Amino acid sequence: MNNLEEGWVWLSNTKKVHYFRQGRSLCSRWGCLGPGPFSLSSNDLPLCSICAKRREKEQEKELVK
Numbered sequence: 001m002n003n004l005e006e007g008w009v010w011l012s013n014t015k016k017v018h019y020f021r022q023g024r025s026l027c028s029r030w031g032c033l034g035p036g037p038f039s040l041s042s043n044d045l046p047l048c049s050i051c052a053k054r055r056e057k058e059q060e061k062e063l064v065k
Contacts, residue, residue, distance in 0.1 A: 010045065019051040026054040 006021040011030060018025040023032050027050035 008045070008047075016046045016048045017051075018048045019055045026051040 007019070008017050009020050009032060010017045011032065014030065018027060018030050020026075020030075020032050025031070025048070027048050029048075029050075
């Protein structure tokens with residue numbers, strides 16, 4: 001997927017940064033209409049722990065392939 005469809009986003013009404021794919025956060029708690037600023041780096045930002053764990057598992061699976 002390209003960077004316009006997924007990535008880390010900090011919505012103005014959330015306390016933490018969430019990972020979004022196709023308008024939905026990996027933790028399934030948040031939705032986002034339209035393209036967002038999916039270029040945020042996850043360094044030193046308060047990440048959603050559920051999104052971070054799910055993204056980490058996905059990345060591990062990609063490395064195994």
